[in-house]
Amino acid sequence: DQQVKQNSPSLSVQEGRISILNCDYTNSMFDYFLWYKKYPAEGPTFLISISSIKDKNEDGRFTVFLNKSAKHLSLHIVPSQPGDSAVYFCAASVKASYDKVIFGPGTSLSVIP
């Protein structure tokens, strides 16, 4: 049973518009969440994170929103650029613990010029 779910395997967005990638988790112990971005033939790279004490974290064009009651988080990219086309992995963990980080299956984003 997957503890971190990304129910949209793929997403297509026009350049300049907003991209919204969703992630749901089932384990209520998770309190730290990360997003990684992966280009073809490369390893994932860290994008942005959020702790459960916050409901929003922003870094340039990227914003992550956390809804703890719904066990849901989303990554917003505004404005979307063709270079954002990649696979995005949502990941969750128990902060400052020895527990592992659990990754979702990923969402493939295509930004159309």
Place this chain on the structure above:
Amino acid sequence: EAQVTQNPRYLITVTGKKLTVTCSQNMNHEYMSWYRQDPGLGLRQIYYSMNVEVTDKGDVPEGYKVSRKEKRNFPLILESPSPNQTSLYFCASRRSWDTSYEQYFGPGTRLTVT
């Protein structure tokens, strides 16, 4: 340049022929880990290491071995590969055991076992 390197990047082998995938990091990170990526399943952890000589199983350890004799290196060993180990493998490192630190990933090794 801070990086995680893996070799080889691509490997085609036959069932039962032992192989090793090397992983090295130059950031003096304590924590290292191996993942496999399969369609629809995301990244699943195979083994991890908290520090030199300290290793433990992840979610899918069957058929794999690891060792951590030096801080920078964390090789993945497949003693007798089988076709179900055909996958994309990533090595990763992190500053410490604390999961709030980001992980740095290698470029991946695509393994095909026939």
